[in-house]
Amino acid sequence: MAGPLAARLFTYPISIACSLLTAGILIQGASVEDYAGYTLVASLLPLLAFLDLGFGGAVTNWAAEYSDSGDRSAGDGTRSRRPARLKLRSRLAHSLRVTTIPMMLCVFLALAGLIWAVAGNLSWLDMPGGILMLALAVYCVTIPFSILSKMLVGTGRTSTWIFIQLIQPVTALVVVATVVALHSASLAPVTPSIALLAMCFLGAIYGVRSVRLPFSLELYRHPEAAHREEKLFSAAWPMMIILVANPLALSTDRLILSQVATTDDVASYSLAAQMFSPALALLSATGLSLWPIFAKRRFRGEATRPWAMTASFGAVALVVSGGLYLISPWFVSLVAGDKIELTTSLILCLSAAFVVQAIQLPLGMSMMQGRALKVQAFLLVLMFASKFALSFAFIPILGSGGPALATAISILVCQVIPGAWLLLRKTV
Secondary structure, eight states, X not given: OHHHHHHHHHHHHHXXXXXXXXXXXXXXXXXHHHHHHHHXXXXXXXXGGGGGXXXXXXXXXXXXXXXXXXXXXXXXXXXXXXXXXXXXXXXXXXXXXXXXXXXHHHHHHHHHHHHHHHHTTOOGGGSHHHHHHHHHHHHHHTHHHHHHHTHHHHTTOHHHHHHHHTHHHHHHHHHHHHHHHTTOXXXXXXXXXXXXXXXXXXXXXXXXXXXXXXXXXGGGSOOSSOOTTSOHHHHHHHHHHHHHHHHHHHSOHHHHHHHHSOHHHHHHHHHHHHHHHHHHHHHHHHHHTHHHHHHHHHHTTOOOOOHHXXXXXXXXXXXXXXXXXXXXXXXXXXXXXXXXXXXXXXXXXXXXXXXXXHHHHHHHHTTXXXXXXXXXXXXXXXXXXXXXXXXXXHHHHHGGGHHHHHHHHHHIIIIIHHHHHHHHTTOO
C-alpha cells in the first residue's frame, strides 16, 4: 500500500496546481457563472458511470482472481497461466460486447441531438443541452477503455493507475485554457469528458498489457474456452447499482443547490469542494489499493479485517480537514479573489463529509465481492434516499453546507455503522 500512497503524494501537488489554475482561469478569465456552469455540467458525468453496466467493478475482481491464480501457480511451481488467461479473456469479451450496446445508443442520441440543433439553426454551443450532448458523446466513447483500465487495479498495479490519472487534470487545464483563450468558454463543460477519455485510453493500454492480452479488436472475440455458462451479470448487477446510486448521492450536491439555492451558493460549494477533492482523491487512491488485497483474501476464504485501516483513514482525514480549514482563507483569496466567500459552516460540513467518507473507504473495499457486494449495494441505496431527503431539509438552514452535512450523516448511519456491524458478526 506504500506504493500507491507514494504515487498519490507525488501526483497530489500537481493535481492541486492544475485544479487551482483551471478554476482560476474560468473564474477570472471568464466569469463566476461560467465556472458554476462548468462544475454543474461536469458533475453530471459521474451519473453516467452505470453505462458500463457494472462490468468495470466486475473486471477488477476478475483481474484480482487472475492475479491470485498466478500467485498460487508460482507457489506450486507450475508455469502456465493459460487457463486463467483464457477465462479472463472470455469474461472481457462478454463485458465489452454487452456494454457496446448502451455506448452506441448514447452516442447516437447525442449526435442526433446535435444534428437537430444545427438543422434548426440553433446556436447549440450556447445551449446547455447542446453542451451536454457533446459531453455525452465524448464520454460514451470512454466506456470500453474505462472497463479495460480497471484491470490495473485488479492486478495490483494501482500505482501505475494513479500516475496515469494525472493525465486528467493536466488535460483539463490545457483544454480550459485553450477554450478561454479562444473566447469559447461555453465549451468548457466538455473538458471533463475529453480529459477522461485521454486517461482511460492510456489506462486501457496498460491494463490489457498487465494481463498479456492484445490491445485490439481481438478482445471482442471469444477464445476457444469461452465459459459461456457463467452468470456474468451476477457479478455485475450489484456494481451497476453502486455506480448509479453512489454518483447520484455524492455528485449531485451542485444540482440540488442549483434547484433550491442561488448561483453564488453553487459557486461557493464548488470552490470549497475543489479544496477537499484532491485530499479525498489521495485517500481514495490508497483505499483503492486495498480492493485486490481484500478480494484475494475472500477468494482464499480468509477474513478481511479492515479495522486498523478504518481507524487510520479516519485519523488522517481529521488531520487533513483541520489543515484545510486553516488554509481556506488563503485558498479563496488566491483562486477567486473577492468574488466568492466560503463560510465556516460550509467548511465544517465538508470536513464532516470528508472524514466519514474516509472511514467508509476500507470498509467498502472489504465488501466488494460476492454476498458482501450485494449487501453494500443495498446499504448504498438506503444512503442515497436518506441523503436526498436530508439535503432538502438542511439547505434552508445551512445554505450551501446542507448537502455536505446530509452526506456525512447518511453515510455514517446507512453504511458505516451497519457495514461494520455485519463484518463484526461475520455475516458477509
